[in-house]
Amino acid sequence: MAKPELIQAFNDQIREELNSSYVYLALSADLDGQNLTGAAAWFRKQAEEERGHAMRLYTFVNDIGGQVVLQALPQPASGVKTLKEAFTKALAHEKHVTASIHKLVKLSRQLDDIAAESFLKWFVDEQVEEEKNAAEILAKIEMTGASSGSQYMLDRDLGKKAGASAS
Numbered sequence: 187m188a189k190p191e192l193i194q195a196f197n198d199q200i201r202e203e204l205n206s207s208y209v210y211l212a213l214s215a216d217l218d219g220q221n222l223t224g225a226a227a228w229f230r231k232q233a234e235e236e237r238g239h240a241m242r243l244y245t246f247v248n249d250i251g252g253q254v255v256l257q258a259l260p261q262p263a264s265g266v267k268t269l270k271e272a273f274t275k276a277l278a279h280e281k282h283v284t285a286s287i288h289k290l291v292k293l294s295r296q297l298d299d300i301a302a303e304s305f306l307k308w309f310v311d312e313q314v315e316e317e318k319n320a321a322e323i324l325a326k327i328e329m330t331g332a333s334s335g336s337q338y339m340l341d342r343d344l345g346k347k348a349g350a351s352a353s
């Protein structure tokens with residue numbers, strides 16, 4: 187039986203992932219408001235993936251006989267107007283989530299919970315991928331500049347990406 191401290195930490199991570207979903211959905215709404223509909227689709231898809239992450243943790247807590255307890259989520263910030271702002275936020279957010287996953291791995295080690303540590307490996311790898319994706323898009327934004335022409339092209343590419351990976 188997993189220790190209560192670990193179950194609590196997993197419940198906290200469920201909140202982090204649902205919060206990520208909420209943060210990305212808010213970014214999607216902001217970008218839709220700016221007619222950046224391709225990037226909005228990209229963030230909406232990201233929001234769905236984050237909910238998937240929460241559900242992976244949810245299932246694991248159930249599987250090890252723990253009690254899932256959902257927590258309150260803060261109201262996400264809004265008012266983002268550009269792709270650069272959106273992806274700067276996204277990258278910072280992913281770094282924050284990576285830190286919380288690493289904390290959870292360390293706790294699993296401390297508590298000598300090998301099953302939890304093994305389960306978390308997927309999340310460790312996923313965070314590398316997510317940080318890389320956000321950093322690459324941000325680098326492209328910085329490379330192409332802030333003109334409306336380059337925003338238009340990037341927005342179109344992100345829309346294609348969201349559509350392609352959704353199918």
Ligand SMILES: [Fe+2]
Pocket residue numbers: 203206235236239283
């Ligand atoms: Fe996640």
Ligand SMILES: [Fe+2]
Pocket residue numbers: 206236280283316
């Ligand atoms: Fe993520």
